[in-house]
Amino acid sequence: MNHHSGSSAKRKPATARGAKTRAKILRAAETVFAERGYEHGSIAEVAKEAQVALGTFYIYFPDKKSAFTELVDELGRKLRASLREATAELEDRLEIERVGLRTFLDFTTDHRGLYRIVRQAEFVDEPTYRRYYTSLAEGYAQALSRAMDKGQIRDLDPETVAFCLMGLADFLGMRWVLWKQAGDDIERTLDSAVKFLQHGLAVAEPPQSSPRRKARASKTKGKKS
Amino acid sequence: MNHHSGSSAKRKPATARGAKTRAKILRAAETVFAERGYEHGSIAEVAKEAQVALGTFYIYFPDKKSAFTELVDELGRKLRASLREATAELEDRLEIERVGLRTFLDFTTDHRGLYRIVRQAEFVDEPTYRRYYTSLAEGYAQALSRAMDKGQIRDLDPETVAFCLMGLADFLGMRWVLWKQAGDDIERTLDSAVKFLQHGLAVAEPPQSSPRRKARASKTKGKKS
């Protein structure tokens, strides 16, 4: 129904009590949808998990789907905030990528359930799913573009690189977080992955100690001066 | 029930007529599951699409899920065969990666529907989903490992790199095949992606003549000039 941003809720709670109940339901939905999947998880289960009656769910959400999409949007915001915060102080793009990858994997570890939820969104509500990745990719591509202009990284199509890096991170999360196995060494994996992506991005001359290279006039599409 | 490989069918057709009907049903299932999703696609729709009666489905498949998993396994075999064939003649790993990526994207373009099907497998039958990627990754990692031994590419954890490359390809397929947009230029994307991954994999010194050694001093100070 409501294509716009904030109003997926049927009614926003007017009291603290209501807000608390709504939050309880959302957390329960997270648990149920993550464990049983969207299609197999029932509102009855969600209500039970939240320790409220069935009908209570419909006081706060117009239907099953909207609780789900709210979870996806929430996760997107949290992840972007997490990445932003972790890399806020950093200047060098290669360094940012290293920290960003680790942050992503940590985030995934702390939110296994939500990770599964996003992936299901593709088949529950495509627009929500796309929004999750495109909004991530947008900021990513922009940052990469700026780093290219500054000559910090190789000059490539920013959107392409953004998707490459997201896909890489996504699969590492799938394999080393969701499918974690006995002998796995995530540090070794992170190390290899970072080497791979840094060399993929790095400009011809390897960075040594002064990451403040002046932008050589290579092929920069003369953005800022 | 049947954890093993080949017998997802309730009964294998005894006559050519039966085999034909079974195939018709499987193609119909592909269409329906791709268009409507596994959960929303019904056996009734599959039967209708295949132009057989509802009950006929159950002559050839024990249940809905097994037709689906058979599609996923089939796709895995086809994709691996496609990649193997496209790169059979090639020697250089970097070249193989370039061709492999293009082949994957072409394959995806030709099998949009199947692409969607694999992704759903994660929530329909996890083991089938994992099998799809792990069997791909296994061969991939092995090939990478050999290339590392030969000094064709950088020495990294092969499984990690395999997942990085699969993720990268997966996301490019998602964005530039499934989400294809008006102004998109897939050639440009392929070009950027290949540059990225080749630099990520390439050994520090461009291979010249004797690609024999495995690992030498890591921190090669004096880069080539």
Next chain:
DNA sequence: GACGAACCTGAATGGTGATTCATGATTCAG
């Protein structure tokens, strides 16, 4: 100390769809 808004409850409704099965059609070896 009672009034109303905000909340909460859970049985009942309605719809969907996987799977079964009794019955009929085809095929073909003998």
Next chain:
DNA sequence: CTGAATCATGAATCACCATTCAGGTTCGTC
């Protein structure tokens, strides 16, 4: 031909929810 092995049919069965709604309950406040 003829019967039995195969194959095909689709109405009926059975389970499982999403969503509704006709009442209760709680809480702040005047």
